[in-house]
Amino acid sequence: MPIAVTGNAGRALDEASDAIDQVNVIKGKWNEESAFDQEKDKTQFRDYDAACDRVKNFYKEQHEKQTVEFNIKARVEFNNKKRARMGVWEAMEMLNTLVDESDPDTDLSQIEHLLQTAEAIRRDGKPEWMQVTGLVHDLGKLLFMFGSQGQWDVVGDTFVVGCKFSDKIIYPHTFEGNPDFKDAVYSTECGIYQRHCGLDNVMLSWGHDEYLYHVLKDQSTLPEEALAMIRYHSFYPWHREGAYNHLMNEKDQKYLEAVQAFNPYDLYSKSDGTCDPARLRPYYEGLIGKFFPPVLDW
């Protein structure tokens, strides 16, 4: 039975309810705005000059250790190893303890980043396959739980190994410590590749993009654009800086557009409000069921 509140207490309640209405109006407005119109200005993202030592040290180590030799070994190991069997949501929960050392823009847990990305895509009315791509795109960071050597072979921007390291990669001088830097073949423009051979035929530095692409390509009904978004989302020297044109083929042009359409949701949603996994789970479990089997091999 409702309780009638009178006098001062009644007024206080009215004021409180007005305040709640106001908050809801502001929240509604916030929700309607696209992910990219948030307070944090776009130039404030990916500011690697201003990044902390954790990020700088991370890239120095990664750029020194991602060699051709390491990359071949990592791929052989990927093919020969059984890691885990689980569903997508379970994988998201498993990943949740990782804090990405390469990321200057967020300290949030990975499940929050995945949900923020998916929610930003959903808010913009994009198709379900793209929403679910946002939801899973960083699940490759599970590599860290499956015996990676550190974070340097899991997270961070990617680049091509086996040819000259592009000066469009962040902290390009740190490649001087990479044994491939002075290699007679690997240090040439095309290196071990042929001009316009297609990105599918080049080796991108090993990490969460490449790993997840290989896990999902045969275990999902995602369209090829979605797989390209997953595979190349960290390939900033390519999709943002325009490097590696000489290795692209026609198909890559189409993929480039897909990856560029995806990128703002991944990057700029990092300043959005946090998401509540329990509230969002039923919706996303529905999407997961449409594109993935209940249990996958990771």
Ligand SMILES: O[C@H]1[C@H](O)[C@@H](O)[C@H](O)[C@@H](O)[C@H]1O
């Ligand atoms: O630090 C980030 C993070 O690791 C992302 O997951 C990756 O996709 C980005 O390329 C990188 O800059």
Ligand SMILES: [Fe+2]
């Ligand atoms: Fe990523």
Ligand SMILES: [Fe+2]
């Ligand atoms: Fe991401």
